Amino acid sequence: MFENCIIKYVKRNDVNVCIRVTYPSNDNGSHKELSVPLDEANTDYQNILQWVADGNTIQEAD
């Protein structure tokens, strides 16, 4: 699901408010991103939680 993606928290006012998923670049230099809310009804967030349960780690925000 997140093969070769960078998955990182995004902070606002020093609080994690969403997760940015950065996909590998396309040939033209563009790339796909997801900005995922921390909402358990959101399927992207569910998939990230599953990805974490599989042993992966979300990077801390910059």
Place this chain on the structure above:
Amino acid sequence: MALSKIDVANMLTGATPVANGGTAATTFASAGLGKRPNAKPLIINGDMAVAQRGTSFTGVSSGANFTADRFQFYLANLGTYTLIQEALTSGNAYDAGFKTAWRIDTTTADASPSAADYAILRYKFEGQDLQSIKKGTSNAQKLTLAFWVKSNKATTGSLDLFDYDNSRIVGATYTVNTANTWEKKIINIAADTTGAFANDNGLSLGIEWFLDTGSNTQGGTTPTAWESQTNTNRNVSNFALGDNTANDWAITGVQLEVGEYTSSTLPPFQHESYGDNLARCQRYFQMRAEGNQKIISIAHWAGGSEVDFIMQIPFMRTQPSIEYTTGSEYWAIGGSGGSTNTLDNLNMNSWSTEMNINLWTTTGAGGTAGYAYYGYTNNASAKLGFTAEL
């Protein structure tokens, strides 16, 4: 023959009104129903008319992928494909009123998938939209799944209905009898008195067309009655779409009806206007802007280097994610602040809801707090959508 009288009472009950006020049995009566229990088709975009994300994607080799809305192609380590919203110009499906189809072409073959590999087309339902099926009660209803299919392979494939709430499955097979010819398939699905669907906006049911899989989902017996999840029963007759680059498979006219029907009693496909179809798809995905110099929304400088975009959107299933294609300076703001500033990425504010969205980002430049702007795309490849898919 001139009509002298139409029996309105028959229209209200679902019986076909006929000349001079007689009665005539309908297809619904054959299924023990007075009329169709759902006002709108249970399957959204069954005619594959709406494809907000795009009509063609090449080099698809992993993940969850869309062309036509609501129909999601899941792929793991089993070849590479092109996905197309195909425009139909002839054939039996075209003659039946379908002008578009979901099509997949194999471009890199994998004739020996590993056990856990898969290529599956899925349609997913919210539980609250399926309560008319009465699953998990003594009055549980049978279902009928109908669709048009075409492939270069004249062979048999498997599908199942997967109950995510209760981990239960029921399956079926279908056969492409003649290669490269649109054929209509009608499949009866048993009722299930066990395991009710949750009455909420979560994922409850999926229809899965197994285009190719490894051995983890093969080797068993197709369950014609609902049963507890047994993975080896899910793809008993593997279509093996990925075994040759000559392969293709296409589907349209997908229809799920409450009740048991035959080819002679199946109610007609409920064609919706494009606008109605698009509006229903937008509960799950909305393409907000695509291409260069397209307006996103109003914006304002919040202070420092932070810019906020505020927008109201049609109500979605949940608070959405932002799904966008981006790169260097793909986004910009301009307006009363006097200067134009470019942006590289956008973030979803946690205060956003299913219909009120606040995107925010930071720029390299400072601005004056409170100044009004408008946000727009700044590259021909820019795409910005909101996704709340199941």
